[in-house]
Amino acid sequence: MKKRSLLVVLAMVMTVLLMSACSKTEYTLNLPAEPTSITLTKDDDDRTIMTAENIQTVLTMLKGSGRITTDESTQDSPSGTTDEIKIDFAHNPEGTSTLFVYKKADKFYIEQPYNGIYEITAEEYDSLSKFYDGLKVELGELADFSIKKRVDKLKVVDQMGKSFKTSELTNDEVLRLGYCLFGPTQNFGFISTTFEDLQRTYLNGWFGRSDCTPKDITCFCGEVISKYNPANDEFTWDDNFHYLDHSAKSYDEIIEMYQIEDRYVVKLYKIFPDIMMNSNPSQFNFYPTYNDAVNKTNVLFTVTNEDEFENAVKSLDDSKKTSYTMTFKLVKGSYKLVEYKIND
Numbered sequence: 001m002k003k004r005s006l007l008v009v010l011a012m013v014m015t016v017l018l019m020s021a022c023s024k025t026e027y028t029l030n031l032p033a034e035p036t037s038i039t040l041t042k043d044d045d046d047r048t049i050m051t052a053e054n055i056q057t058v059l060t061m062l063k064g065s066g067r068i069t070t071d072e073s074t075q076d077s078p079s080g081t082t083d084e085i086k087i088d089f090a091h092n093p094e095g096t097s098t099l100f101v102y103k104k105a106d107k108f109y110i111e112q113p114y115n116g117i118y119e120i121t122a123e124e125y126d127s128l129s130k131f132y133d134g135l136k137v138e139l140g141e142l143a144d145f146s147i148k149k150r151v152d153k154l155k156v157v158d159q160m161g162k163s164f165k166t167s168e169l170t171n172d173e174v175l176r177l178g179y180c181l182f183g184p185t186q187n188f189g190f191i192s193t194t195f196e197d198l199q200r201t202y203l204n205g206w207f208g209r210s211d212c213t214p215k216d217i218t219c220f221c222g223e224v225i226s227k228y229n230p231a232n233d234e235f236t237w238d239d240n241f242h243y244l245d246h247s248a249k250s251y252d253e254i255i256e257m258y259q260i261e262d263r264y265v266v267k268l269y270k271i272f273p274d275i276m277m278n279s280n281p282s283q284f285n286f287y288p289t290y291n292d293a294v295n296k297t298n299v300l301f302t303v304t305n306e307d308e309f310e311n312a313v314k315s316l317d318d319s320k321k322t323s324y325t326m327t328f329k330l331v332k333g334s335y336k337l338v339e340y341k342i343n344d
Ligand SMILES: [Zn+2]
Pocket: 219, 220, 221, 222, 223, 242, 243, 246
């Protein structure tokens, strides 16, 4: 009898213990199984990784030996933190998720919004921070020179008026960009070209597109700027060189250039003058985007001569400018544009 009552008491104690443990919800850190890319952001700077090796490294660091907590996260993003690294995952096919790694009151955490807050060691934080720092690689002199030259020559892509990945441009768009890059040729003016040359030098050479088919080339506004003659594989310019009406060569100011994995990244500011068809011979307006120059909106400043322009550019606050990111890949000795991004 005595033994039995002892068992009953024990069972009751166990139940109470179990209940108190259960009243605190346990959270488990959820990491995407196979993200397509991960963007790490720290101090207003960001680095995107896409190689399987780097993605795996980050996932392994975050996972540790498995993370469980009873500390609930009830917000979109943490506050009162220092040394924060924001981590954005892009998932396949579509979708994103975010978590934060940070320091707070001399302790380190991973916070998954509306999930949990997981304490990590200082060493774990340091290895992630070091990994982040090591991602950005400085360019050699030759790469620096070649890419700057390419950026300068690629001003025609501004006329797309949008962010794009080169692989997603239509046949018409790639043809138009390639053709406008081709002409006019220095000292020769507007000469004709064959599709074969266009394909080798620009469509494939500069944009990495080898899937284009030749046809008449139309302007952004729909007007035909070049006729294609299949008999001799030749493109010839229209007599009015209509495409020049749309041109507005930007003034570029490179912010930084670096390499991440196999990508070469250029961040720059652009300032656009009026497009040719809008220009006024006595005063010159400048805009943060090509579309603003077309629509005459968001004027940054107006000047009447070169000196005024120099001064206006010097005193223009960076926050008023629009920054752009151009990403290249080096293939067979040629820097191919893979992405053009207007950072709003
Ligand atoms: Zn046009």
